[in-house]
Amino acid sequence: MVGKDRALSVCETAISACGADAAEVVLMLETDSLTRFANSEIHQNTTVDDATLFVRAVLGTRAGWASTNQITHDAVQEAALRAVQMARVQPENPDSPGLADPAKYEEADGYDERTAAFTPADRAQAVSRIIRQADVHGLNASGSLRTRVTEVAVANSRGVRAWTRGTDASLITVVMTGFESDAGSGYAEAASRRVGDLDFDTLGATAVHKCLSTRRPQDVEPGEYVVVMEPSAVATAMQMLAYMGMNGISFVEGRSYASGRLGTKVTSEMVTIADDWRDPDTSPLPFDFEGTPRQRVTLIEQGTASGMIYDRSAAARANTKSTGHAVPGGGMPGGYPLHLVMNAGDSSIEEMVAGTERGIYITRFNYANPVHPVKTIFTGMTKDGTFLIEDGRIGRPLRNLRFTDSILDGLFASITDVSRDTGLLPTGNGMSIYRAPAIRARLQVTGSTV
Amino acid sequence: MRIVEMALDRARAAGASYADARSLQQADEGLTVRNGHVEQARSGMSYGLGVRVLVDGQWGYAAGSVVSEAEAARLAGLAVEIAKASSVVRKREVRLAPVPPAVDTWESPCRIDPWSVPTSRKVDMLREACKAAQSGGSDVRVAMAYMRAIREVKNYASTEGARITQTSTITSAGVRAVAVGAGEMQIRSYPGTFDGNVRQAGYEFVEEMDLAANAKRVGAEAQALLSAEQCPSDTMTLILGTNQLALQIHESCGHPTELDRVYGTEASFAGTSFLTTEKLGSYRYGSKFVNLYADSQIPGGLGTFAYDDEGTPACHSYLVKDGILVGYLMSRETAHDLGTVSNGAMRASGWDRMPIIRMTNICLEPGNDTLESLIAGTDDGVFMDGIKSWSIDDRRLNFQFGSEIGYRIRNGQLAEMVKNPTYTGITPEFWGSCDGIAGPEEWVLWGVPNCGKGEPLQIMRVGHGTSPARFRNVKVGVGRW
Numbered sequence: 039m040v041g042k043d044r045a046l047s048v049c050e051t052a053i054s055a056c057g058a059d060a061a062e063v064v065l066m067l068e069t070d071s072l073t074r075f076a077n078s079e080i081h082q083n084t085t086v087d088d089a090t091l092f093v094r095a096v097l098g099t100r101a102g103w104a105s106t107n108q109i110t111h112d113a114v115q116e117a118a119l120r121a122v123q124m125a126r127v128q129p130e131n132p133d134s135p136g137l138a139d140p141a142k143y144e145e146a147d148g149y150d151e152r153t154a155a156f157t158p159a160d161r162a163q164a165v166s167r168i169i170r171q172a173d174v175h176g177l178n179a180s181g182s183l184r185t186r187v188t189e190v191a192v193a194n195s196r197g198v199r200a201w202t203r204g205t206d207a208s209l210i211t212v213v214m215t216g217f218e219s220d221a222g223s224g225y226a227e228a229a230s231r232r233v234g235d236l237d238f239d240t241l242g243a244t245a246v247h248k249c250l251s252t253r254r255p256q257d258v259e260p261g262e263y264v265v266v267m268e269p270s271a272v273a274t275a276m277q278m279l280a281y282m283g284m285n286g287i288s289f290v291e292g293r294s295y296a297s298g299r300l301g302t303k304v305t306s307e308m309v310t311i312a313d314d315w316r317d318p319d320t321s322p323l324p325f326d327f328e329g330t331p332r333q334r335v336t337l338i339e340q341g342t343a344s345g346m347i348y349d350r351s352a353a354a355r356a357n358t359k360s361t362g363h364a365v366p367g368g369g370m371p372g373g374y375p376l377h378l379v380m381n382a383g384d385s386s387i388e389e390m391v392a393g394t395e396r397g398i399y400i401t402r403f404n405y406a407n408p409v410h411p412v413k414t415i416f417t418g419m420t421k422d423g424t425f426l427i428e429d430g431r432i433g434r435p436l437r438n439l440r441f442t443d444s445i446l447d448g449l450f451a452s453i454t455d456v457s458r459d460t461g462l463l464p465t466g467n468g469m470s471i472y473r474a475p476a477i478r479a480r481l482q483v484t485g486s487t488v
Numbered sequence: 489m490r491i492v493e494m495a496l497d498r499a500r501a502a503g504a505s506y507a508d509a510r511s512l513q514q515a516d517e518g519l520t521v522r523n524g525h526v527e528q529a530r531s532g533m534s535y536g537l538g539v540r541v542l543v544d545g546q547w548g549y550a551a552g553s554v555v556s557e558a559e560a561a562r563l564a565g566l567a568v569e570i571a572k573a574s575s576v577v578r579k580r581e582v583r584l585a586p587v588p589p590a591v592d593t594w595e596s597p598c599r600i601d602p603w604s605v606p607t608s609r610k611v612d613m614l615r616e617a618c619k620a621a622q623s624g625g626s627d628v629r630v631a632m633a634y635m636r637a638i639r640e641v642k643n644y645a646s647t648e649g650a651r652i653t654q655t656s657t658i659t660s661a662g663v664r665a666v667a668v669g670a671g672e673m674q675i676r677s678y679p680g681t682f683d684g685n686v687r688q689a690g691y692e693f694v695e696e697m698d699l700a701a702n703a704k705r706v707g708a709e710a711q712a713l714l715s716a717e718q719c720p721s722d723t724m725t726l727i728l729g730t731n732q733l734a735l736q737i738h739e740s741c742g743h744p745t746e747l748d749r750v751y752g753t754e755a756s757f758a759g760t761s762f763l764t765t766e767k768l769g770s771y772r773y774g775s776k777f778v779n780l781y782a783d784s785q786i787p788g789g790l791g792t793f794a795y796d797d798e799g800t801p802a803c804h805s806y807l808v809k810d811g812i813l814v815g816y817l818m819s820r821e822t823a824h825d826l827g828t829v830s831n832g833a834m835r836a837s838g839w840d841r842m843p844i845i846r847m848t849n850i851c852l853e854p855g856n857d858t859l860e861s862l863i864a865g866t867d868d869g870v871f872m873d874g875i876k877s878w879s880i881d882d883r884r885l886n887f888q889f890g891s892e893i894g895y896r897i898r899n900g901q902l903a904e905m906v907k908n909p910t911y912t913g914i915t916p917e918f919w920g921s922c923d924g925i926a927g928p929e930e931w932v933l934w935g936v937p938n939c940g941k942g943e944p945l946q947i948m949r950v951g952h953g954t955s956p957a958r959f960r961n962v963k964v965g966v967g968r969w
Contacts, residue, residue, distance in 0.1 A: 070944055072943055072944055073573075073574075074756075074943055075577065075756075076752050076753040076754070076755055076756065077579065077751070077752050077753065078577070078579060079574075079577050079578060079579040079580065080546070080573075080574040080576070080577055080578075081547065081574075081753050082547060082549070082753075082842055082844075082942075082943075083546075083547060083548055083549065083570045083571065083573065083574045084548075084549040084550065084551070084570070084841075084842055084944070085549075085550050085551075085566060085570060086538075086550075086551045086552070086840045086841075086944070087551070087552040087553060087554075088536070088551075088552070088553045088840055089553055100526070101529075102529045102530070102531075103528060103529065103530035103531070104530065104531045104532065104533075105530065105531070105532040105533065105534075106532070106533045106534070107533070107534045107535065107536065107553040108533070108535060108553065108554075113533075116533075117533065120531040120533075121531070123531070123607075124529040124530060124531050124607070125529065127529070127606070127607035127608045127611060128526040128529050128607075128608070128611050129525075129526070129611070129615075131525045131526055132525070133525050157573070158548075158569055158570040158572075158573035158574075159573045159576070161573070162573040162574060162576040162577065163576065165576075165577065166576050166577045169577050178752065178755075180752065180753075180755040180756040181756040182756060182757070182943045184943070184944070210756055210757075211756060212755055212756040214752075214755065217752060217760050217764060217883075218764075219762070219883070291629050291630055291666070291668065292629055292668040292669075292673070293629075293630075293666065293668060293673050367530070368528055368530070371527060371528075404759070404881065404882055405759075405879045405880060405881070405882070406879065407877055407878055407879045408877060409876075409877045409890055409908075409910065409967070410673075410877075410908060411673060412668075412671060412672065412673045413671070413969075415967060417877065417879045417888050417966075417967070418879050419879070419881045419882070419886065421881075421882060438881055438882070438886075440879075440881070440886055440888060440912070442888065442910075442966050442967035442968075443967065443968070444968075448968070466945065482967065482968060484888075484912070484966050484967055485886055485888075485912055485966075486886065487881045487883065487885050487886040487914075488885055488886070488914055
């Protein structure tokens, strides 16, 4: 980590070196430490320090990008010149949105000293608390504990100067009785910007308990079932929805669930989903990677498609303003939500199960992927804790099930209950954590594993 | 190489019983034209050093983007510290199968250096392809053409004496049309879905594709799919084109034969495998027609190299022979545990990642049929091609895939186009139902540039070669439409 002054100085070096009509520079620094365990021992243990500098050089309406992971003076200058070269060789582009104007950014404190100082020995000790619980029962523990320290600076030739830093920590664990087809497996995960928020003992106990409950799973027939889904599974559905339609360019091109449907009902009134970087427990990031202040955007309000996120290119095409959702390096034109939050309700998992005569309890989804983005159809498997609910109680464990359903027209449209408690779930992207409740709804089961 | 060697010296001095180190320098140029305008023109550079050590039989890995003598020493020390921390929950000592230390250099084939071709010429070619795709139909809302070139120079050294330099040039290009209308969206891509197609080759590979000549058909097919009938939901004969079959091989043969998955070391993320080691040599994975192999020597393959990231030489090895499981993808560590030697499948996606077991080029041997004869031998079925959707369970048994385009087959002939084609099955049942594979003249080598595995996530480039093949009694048309 280099600090605010040095980070912005690197950006300014690149802007000066461009000599272009305009220039935008993003500097991201990251120390990513991860301790991975499997078969109840640590088997991969890494720390990586990296930097990424993106330079966007603008000549008229032409923009060229260059990147480097070297931030010496010479390397930064060289990257700036490459960006100019990439701009020079292309025709004028009337869609070019230009660069952001300077803005005042809200203060954000996403940095936790303890997380930044967490050592390999600290990670090993934390992981051993989970492994010891598995050892007591003769179970096989695997998972990973990750801590990250991130620094982001954005600057442009119009005067944008933005900088922030943050930390995040996440743990996932799978505890298994073995590798055979009728083995039991349990899961737990948590994420926070503070490693101290992760309760390793409780996470280990949750995964062990669920593992012991899932041995000798049974089959159920495909069909539509009432399901009670833990926050992890709900967060996966939210992530799929984001991928399939929360993007300004998809929206204007008719490729989003919201295209032509803003202001209309798209799913259950119990569903409100916003992208909210100010949620107190996610990783705050008050600006995007074009230097636009990041806004809270309600994408679905009480079941009605109510908003869309935009970067500058999407906003120009939609004749609106950027909501501050650009991703680094122009990687996903149109924008992407990093802080999705689904509103809590007034129920609990226990109440949902108690109110279900026959249904399926789902801990998490695995390998979910879109099938049809406009119809929001996705598929995937349940994993690490799938149970039959009978007469209001969690009963027999089930084999992992394949589902294929529409998120908006099927799963979310059929929601009857949303939990008061919510979980914070890692998304795998730096400075990005989602918040999700548990839900009771209906889901189309289309098969199972063997 | 000097700094890489210095990292080894420091690691040994700090207590490592074994160490290897890699420096990797990468240059990357990417161009994307969308609806005639340049959406992205980018040039990237990355350089870094990674040091892997064994201390008391435990792994540690540290990597950084500053490549200097001082940083090599710091990374070596940090890797040793990390390895020592791993010992807190030590259950066993890592042992490595032997490999002769190689001193060698290697370079992938590249006839026309992509950086020697003026960028403006590449932009013109992509704009022409884009325009042709747009002309395919009035509902083509997005036409995109793209190309990318990557050059990597990797220096590898180990405390056992290996000193290897490998240079690789990777080129890709493709065109895509997206048609939108009445709540429907349809996509067609050429040559294939993932970045078009990707090879270790020079710009000659892009020229051979002739994007513009194929782009109008791509646009027209996307347009036609909008009004095509929905794929029927039934159990019937399925014939897969090579692009879709490459994905099938990737997900249901490549991943489950990775020995780290079999041994459980990917359990919490990528998953495990149903192909457990007691099945080796006897388990019927597929029909007698099914021969699958790993080959890291195929010219141009994305999984081709001279040595993997443990210094193990490239080779050809069978995974499935006459339908029986006969091999795995291995590292030195897992090969030792299996009582054999590595077949060189240990690869890292970059300097910033510890190597893990990855696919090389996983291929289906051609058979004696042709696509025409496979269709002629089908009374009632569907032909599918173009990768659109994919999902498979953590043990790699229950899969569901979707293709960009489908055609009904009736009475031995291709019939009408169908949209949103999907199919599902259980891996050994599916491969067991294979009753015909087209011959070598229809065998295509595909590059898959986006295989995700490991934590932190590693996106790896792998290769798959196959001819079209036929499968009986497959459930197609999954879900409510």
